[in-house]
Amino acid sequence: MKEWDDPKLFIQSGSHVVIHSEDVDEVKQSFYQKDLKKSLVLVEKSTPDYLPVYRDSQENNYQLYEKVFFNQKNKFSKTVKNHQLVVEWQGKENEEVIVPVVKYARTTIIYNNQKLEKPKLTVLGSPIVKSRKGANELILYGDY
Structure with missing residues (x-):
């Protein structure tokens, strides 16, 4: 719980985690609401559990996912x-x-x-x- 109280460490973030709010309290509170949709909107990851790959590509699949699913x-x-x-x-x-x-x-x-x-x-x-x-x-x- 120590990390949860730290405004910079409260979520294990990295290059594939996108947090769509500058307000740490808003993000934290979203996890305690009855409707968890807001937390899923505020915190997203670009590393899906499973995606089919239909053909080889030189592009990074995670970057492709971000481009299609996050950016539009x-x-x-x-x-x-x-x-x-x-x-x-x-x-x-x-x-x-x-x-x-x-x-x-x-x-x-x-x-x-x-x-x-x-x-x-x-x-x-x-x-x-x-x-x-x-x-x-x-x-x-x-x-x-």
């Missing part, structure tokens, strides 16, 4: 409906977008009401889709 997460809204992950965003123009989710072997992807049979994926399995101007929706569910 505010552009996307994620909800769960009927046991399916629903990702929504507003497209500004027709452009390729990397959606910050991961497709596993038995994951089905529906993009703007069309099933993607052979989706284009990043090295880590994030779908790359052609975004349309306005509302876009990507749905994932697994056959597990």
Whole structure:
């Protein structure tokens, strides 16, 4: 508990831990709230437990994960409906977008009401889709 009381050591941080608040008390209090979502938003790690690797890459997988999942997460809204992950965003123009989710072997992807049979994926399995101007929706569910 000694480290918990120290404003610099209260979380085992390193190059792969991102703390999204300068307020140490806010971060600590988030771990004692009934809804722990805030603590998961305030403290993130870029070392996921498991990610598929679809092909070899010269890039560091943790840096790729940070680029896709941390740097653009505010552009996307994620909800769960009927046991399916629903990702929504507003497209500004027709452009390729990397959606910050991961497709596993038995994951089905529906993009703007069309099933993607052979989706284009990043090295880590994030779908790359052609975004349309306005509302876009990507749905994932697994056959597990």
